[in-house]
Amino acid sequence: MDNYLRSYLLLFFAFLLCCICLTQCGRPSTPVGEALFKITKNKVYKELNNDSLKRYLQSYLTRPSSKFKNPNYLRNFYAENDYQPILLTKFYPDSSLFSLIDYLEQLEEHGLSKSNYRLNELKELINGLGGKDTVKNLTAVYNHLIEAELLIAESLTNYSFALQYGQVNPRRILNRYYIPVKRPDSLVFKNVLLTANLKHYLDSIQPNAKLYKRLQERLRKSRETKENRSTLIANMERLRWKYTKDSTGMVYVNIPAFELNVIKDEQLISKMKVVVGKADGHETPMLSSMIHSVQVNPVWHIPTSIATKEILVQAQADKFYLANHGIDVYYKGEKHENADSIEWSGYNKENLPYTFKQRPGNTNSLGLIKFLFKNGSSVYLHDTPVKATFNRSMRAASHGCVRVEQPLNLALAIFGEGEKYNTIKEEMGSVDPVARTIKLKPQVQVILDYFTCTEQAGKLVFYQDIYKQDSILYRALK
Structure with missing residues (x-):
């Protein structure tokens, strides 16, 4: 009887274990798969494997690509987060990804171009997650998920940076611009993607300066000429640049x-x-x-460019010009005591050996x-x-x-x-x-x-x- 009972129990537990395994096999093995299956009822999401998903994402990020503005930031971020599609996992179930699309649809109200943010491609990828024709097999699922995840990350960070720091770095495109504007770094990039509430975050980064709002309103309501539009848009961008001001x-x-x-x-x-x-x-x-x-x-230490282009010309036209304007002449650092005797006609901007200083006084420039x-x-x-x-x-x-x-x-x-x-x-x-x-x-x-x-x-x-x-x-x- 004992042997019979022991055999019965062994068979029972073996059967129970088998049932558990079968039950587990029928469940999605990744958080994103579970979320997508729950919403779309597409059974292919149940087949997702976490290790395979990680390998696909890691492989995708190692490919040379010109699609991304900050590829190194992307690689580092997903490496630190175990190559998981965390944006889809967080923001697809609560539909907040559509808030991102809504804001990107309004880019022109900020004077920004939708084409720089791949909006149509983003919409197709997000909408395609719920279409069974788009994700027919496991390979298609992995590719679609990864492309959607990375484009969401790209669009979100680019949009966030543009609104908070400006789309362009003025020091790279403007001559003689030396104000040290703040620019986003890897930490800022990471913090954007780690936000917990996407809708709240997108609301919070909208520029709210009075001048910005007025420019935005003027841009939205009026049919301006191209020149006027460029003025409105350029000044909105300037307002997005951040630098230190001492109030x-x-x-x-x-x-x-x-x-x-x-x-x-x-x-x-x-x-x-x-x-x-x-x-x-x-x-x-x-x-x-x-x-x-x-x-x-x-005392005005007259720059060489002004000395050769202006002071020399004046001295050639009027030998008393220097004396009348309180300008002293120097040769190799020593003051020339008899500048009126210099024959200025013999010099030009290439061979002028003298420097000039203008003394203090009412004529000083x-x-x-x-x-x-x-x-x-x-x-x-x-x-x-x-x-x-x-x-x-x-x-x-x-x-x-x-x-x-x-x-x-x-x-x-x-x-x-x-x-x-x-x-x-x-x-x-x-x-x-x-x-x-x-x-x-x-x-x-x-x-x-x-x-x-x-x-x-x-x-x-x-x-x-x-x-x-x-x-x-x-x-x-x-």
């Missing part, structure tokens, strides 16, 4: 507006006209730096004060003896530096009332001017920027695109 204190120059604003604690405290660089190779650069000092009654900040373009803010230029509407007339209409007011705005400001005011009024440097502590941020459209009193105000940068940006976004 506690900042000197902000908008080059196309020919305007300087001093901002403290996010309030405008001073505003004045400026003259900027000519659009002939002397364009004022876009940059961010810190004003560290001023030089009152500055830098005026009575210059504001100094570190940059690689040797530019600064400065006064000027030529005040008439500020009355022009078109004020692109300098060699790259920014001439300031009210330099004493600017000094007051950044130094404040006190000993240093009083010294600046006194020295600027001196009848015997001597160059003197005065440190600014704490230093104040200065930004030279470029916007051809701003908002004033709730209305859009447009400026001439003096450096033709709107068209460059517009083409890059297409």
Whole structure:
């Protein structure tokens, strides 16, 4: 009886184990397969094998491909996540992938092109997951899943980066753009794909600046000319670029507006006209730096380019030009004591051995004060003896530096009332001017920027695109 019972129990447990195995074999072996089968009832998803899926995805990512903007980020992300289609697993069951499609359908409202985001291909892949004609066999399933997963990752990250950082890196496409804008890195890429709630995330990254909204509304409602559209779209892209601004204190120059604003604690405290660089190779650069000092009654070390193209020509036409404008001549670092005797007609821009400095005074091209900040373009803010230029509407007339209409007011705005400001005011009024440097502590941020459209009193105000940068940006976004 014992042997019979033992045999019966062994047969019973063997039968039970077999049933369990058969039951398990009928279940999807991957989370994504389980989710897709539950929604689509396509039995082919039940056949998915986790190891095979990993091998397919890993193999796909190792192929050379020009389909992806950040292939290395993709490879690293999926390697860290065991080569699992985690986006499909998370976002197909709750239909939030269709929120991504909805937002991509609205790309043109941001001035962006749908063709850059492979929208039609993405829709076909996502919709095809539920079609039995698309995924007839296991090989087709693996290929379709992987292509859908990776294109979702590509579209989502590209869209996220464009809205939060701008579609283009301005430092790569614009001449003389030196502002250190923030750009997405591998950590940002990873965090986008690890988001838990896709709809909430997509809502959260929509630009909400007032100017951006107004540009968007103008673009959406009006039938603009191509030139006007390029202006709207270029400025929307500029607003998406991110760089550090010190809200506690900042000197902000908008080059196309020919305007300087001093901002403290996010309030405008001073505003004045400026003259900027000519659009002939002397364009004022876009940059961010810190004003560290001023030089009152500055000495102008005349650049070689200006010396050969302008100063030499003037000296050849009038031998008293240098003396009348307080310009000293130097040869190998030593001052030439008898510059009037030099026969300037014998020199040209190729063989000119002299350098020039302009002494402090009312004729100095830098005026009575210059504001100094570190940059690689040797530019600064400065006064000027030529005040008439500020009355022009078109004020692109300098060699790259920014001439300031009210330099004493600017000094007051950044130094404040006190000993240093009083010294600046006194020295600027001196009848015997001597160059003197005065440190600014704490230093104040200065930004030279470029916007051809701003908002004033709730209305859009447009400026001439003096450096033709709107068209460059517009083409890059297409």
